[in-house]
Amino acid sequence: DGGITQSPKYLFRKEGQNVTLSCEQNLNHDAMYWYRQDPGQGLRLIYYSQIVNDFQKGDIAEGYSVSREKKESFPLTVTSAQKNPTAFYLCASSILAGDAATGELFFGEGSRLTVL
Amino acid sequence: AQKITQTQPGMFVQEKEAVTLDCTYDTSDPSYGLFWYKQPSSGEMIFLIYQGSYDQQNATEGRYSLNFQKARKSANLVISASQLGDSAMYFCAMRSYSSASKIIFGSGTRLSIRP
Numbered sequence: 001d002g003g004i005t006q007s008p009k010y011l012f013r014k015e016g017q018n019v020t021l022s023c024e025q026n027l028n029h030d031a032m033y034w035y036r037q038d039p040g041q042g043l044r045l046i047y048y049s050q051i052v053n054d055f056q057k058g059d060i061a062e063g064y065s066v067s068r069e070k071k072e073s074f075p076l077t078v079t080s081a082q083k084n085p086t087a088f089y090l091c092a093s094s095i096l097a098g099d100a101a102t103g104e105l106f107f108g109e110g111s112r113l114t115v116l
Numbered sequence: 117a118q119k120i121t122q123t124q125p126g127m128f129v130q131e132k133e134a135v136t137l138d139c140t141y142d143t144s145d146p147s148y149g150l151f152w153y154k155q156p157s158s159g160e161m162i163f164l165i166y167q168g169s170y171d172q173q174n175a176t177e178g179r180y181s182l183n184f185q186k187a188r189k190s191a192n193l194v195i196s197a198s199q200l201g202d203s204a205m206y207f208c209a210m211r212s213y214s215s216a217s218k219i220i221f222g223s224g225t226r227l228s229i230r231p
């Protein structure tokens with residue numbers, strides 16, 4: 001079945017450690033996104049990418065890094081520079097919006113990161 | 117700059133009643149799309165409905181309809197005949213086509229349906 005796979009589902013990290021969250025999609029979508037969600041809050045955009053080897057900062061990119069070496073993969077690294085990394089992270093993908101398509105986001109099940 | 121505003125942090129509605137969730141947006145882009153998503157307590161994000169800025173008619177999908185008022189920059193979600201399973205967080209989102217397909221979300225509304 002086509003979809004988006006995020007791993008791990010739960011992750012614990014000590015302060016000062018970098019951690020990488022995996023996101024893989026087999027929907028053949030061009031665009032991929034990373035969002036952060038804090039308890040009871042909305043989704044805030046961290047990074048997004050329209051094509052391989054290109055990505056743009058979202059509204060809260062500080063302390064995060066990404067790569068897009070393959071169309072299917074868009075891993076997110078939470079670095080030690082991120083001051084409050086405990087959150088729920090959602091990866092999403094979409095086709096590039098055009099006249100005949102809504103271009104809605106398809107989401108993974110999320111990764112919950114807790115910093116101890 | 118783009119912005120999505122949802123002013124209702126939480127709402128309680130009696131089962132079988134209709135409910136309207138508010139969403140206002142701000143963009144200088146003439147071409148954009150508006151989305152609504154549902155997030156149950158499980159955390160998954162479920163796409164509900166879409167409205168394009170040039171669509172002449174309001175979007176409908178089953179019990180969901182979107183009350184799009186372009187001049188007021190509002191895109192309210194209407195759920196008819198609410199059900200217990202509608203209890204969830206609801207998010208309004210916007211895609212601006214001239215901004216490299218950036219999609220932003222509002223802060224959400226927590227909807228609780230009373231039996």
